Amino acid sequence: MINHSTKFWEKIAKRYSEQPIADEAAYQKKLQVTREYFQPNMEVLEFGCGTGSTAITHAPYVKHIHAIDISSNMIKIAQGKAEAQNITNVTFEQLSIDELNVSDRTLDVVLGLSILHLLENKEEVITKVYQMLKPGGIFVTSTMCLGDNMKWFKLIAPIGKFFGLMPLVKVFTVKELEASLTNSSFAIDYQWQPSQDKAVFIVAKKPG
Numbered sequence: 001m002i003n004h005s006t007k008f009w010e011k012i013a014k015r016y017s018e019q020p021i022a023d024e025a026a027y028q029k030k031l032q033v034t035r036e037y038f039q040p041n042m043e044v045l046e047f048g049c050g051t052g053s054t055a056i057t058h059a060p061y062v063k064h065i066h067a068i069d070i071s072s073n074m075i076k077i078a079q080g081k082a083e084a085q086n087i088t089n090v091t092f093e094q095l096s097i098d099e100l101n102v103s104d105r106t107l108d109v110v111l112g113l114s115i116l117h118l119l120e121n122k123e124e125v126i127t128k129v130y131q132m133l134k135p136g137g138i139f140v141t142s143t144m145c146l147g148d149n150m151k152w153f154k155l156i157a158p159i160g161k162f163f164g165l166m167p168l169v170k171v172f173t174v175k176e177l178e179a180s181l182t183n184s185s186f187a188i189d190y191q192w193q194p195s196q197d198k199a200v201f202i203v204a205k206k207p208g
């Protein structure tokens with residue numbers, strides 16, 4: 001599916017892969033918390049995996065990770081990194097979350113990191129994730145909620161998007177995100193936001 005945002009991600013993939021992690025300590029904490037939920041027999045999906053660093057880092061702790069991204073350039077870089085590091089239990093695929101077809105109740109963990117605010121149809125995607133998870137399965141998300149302190153962003157976002165400087169970005173609050181998850185019957189199991197201007201990290205559980 002080629003749309004404006006796909007073109008944006010295709011264009012910046014190489015630059016994105018070269019950027020240092022903005023907050024290494026927060027990233028490490030999120031990896032650690034996620035890992036506490038992992039077991040060696042688990043089947044994991046990551047959507048919007050970007051250049052694959054997180055999937056590659058988590059790979060030794062689970063059975064298999066299916067990591068998808070809408071951008072073929074992101075996936076090419078991810079595949080190159082996995083090969084260089086001899087990681088064989090991550091399958092990278094160029095695919096939008098909308099096109100993904102997975103049977104209901106088959107996944108143990110779904111990761112959606114820095115992606116929910118970039119989707120036109122966040123609610124639909126959350127419901128889809130809920131359906132794909134086994135009872136007791138978890139959905140790990142990290143999301144910029146610009147509605148809490150950057151409401152004005154709503155006004156400039158369409159301009160940035162028009163000039164190809166930005167992808168689609170949706171503005172909502174942490175409370176609204178929590179409601180989207182609980183309305184889909186998820187229970188919030190863990191929540192952490194380093195500060196109000198940072199992404200909120202949530203582990204949501206499908207009741208067992």
Ligand SMILES: C[S@@+](CC[C@H](N)C(=O)[O-])C[C@H]1O[C@@H](n2cnc3c(N)ncnc32)[C@H](O)[C@@H]1O
Nearest residue numbers: 009048049050069070071074095096097113114
């Ligand atoms: C901000 S990056 C985050 C990448 C990675 N998860 C991380 O935390 O660094 C968002 C990624 O989502 C991908 N993406 C955007 N919309 C998507 C969709 N509908 N389905 C799958 N991937 C998508 C983009 O190509 C991009 O690689």
